[in-house]
Amino acid sequence: MEPSKHRYKKMRTDELIVLAQSDDIKALEELLRTEQRNVFATFSYLTHKRQDVADLTQEALLRVAQNIKTLKDPKHFKSWLNQIVTHLFYDELRKISRKPDIISIDAETDNETGFSIKNILPDTKCKPAEKCISSELEEIIKDKIRSLPRQFRIAIVLRELQGLSYDEIATATQSSIGTVKSRIARARTKLQDGLKNYI
């Protein structure tokens, strides 16, 4: 089955979607493979509990797999996928607010105070991009984003990480475009302020 697997790897997302919708399980698997990192990163910046990220990613992928046939236009896949992500995130928030003592026990210990600012300065010449910033800076950025109010957090992550338009974010979060616009602008200002000592 190696050569056919290779064939799937070369396909575009919309091609994979159409095949997956016609019960091609290998196409579906490849689609999930290409999207999983994205979903994983999105949850990493949304939720506070690290162990939840993998579970949420798994659950989102499962929902994609189960409901792929309900997606009418493959062009809307990204927006559709992020509606699933947003729903799961909101569900998670509801769960957390019901049992508040659990978060305090499992809360991450992220206060890494032992680093110097020089260590976290980005190297502008390096490639690929993920090597450019240190893990410390990545953790700081995660921390700053996760400490934003949830609506700001979700708007900035859907915009910057998922590259959704204001219109798509408005749909996913059930708010107006004007609200999305101001949430993103304010989230950026807050983050820039919070990170100015590190970048």
Place this chain on the structure above:
Amino acid sequence: MKELNCEQVSILLTYFIDKKLSDKLIGEIEYHLNTCPNCRERYMSMLRIKKNYQEMKEKICTEDEDTLLINTFMEREYMNFQNNLSSYLDNELDDRENIRIKKFAILSPTARQDLEDMIYFRQILQDSFSKTKSKLKKDLSELTIDKLTRKEKNNRPNEYTQNRFSLLLLIIISFVTSILILFYT
């Protein structure tokens, strides 16, 4: 009447220039200026100074107004710039607002710096996201497909038991109905 001497004329010259004298005195000073080159020279230089001063004053005044106008314009545009910078970078502005932001970034060094800072900040965010993406070590796609197929398999016995339950219910209902029918007939 006695003619005015040079001292008297020089004292009165400022009042003469400002036209704050009686017609009679004005006539006498004019007469003296026509006959005395020293006083005429003094008068001409005073006129020049006054003219220059007025020009200068006018210049300063209009400059002030201009500065004020420019400042109001810059303030207004900067506020607009700050409000729309984020949407500008997301390509969510219409053409007119887009050009307005671009023009202001050219005009104002502060705005240009804000723009550069924001672009740099976004680059850092992108790098951070890429790094996070690379941290997913486990391949979840196969696992998901496994779960999906297992769920589909699990659903079948469920349907089966559901079917058996409805069948049982149907039998009971028919049984009860037949008894009732028998009882009433």
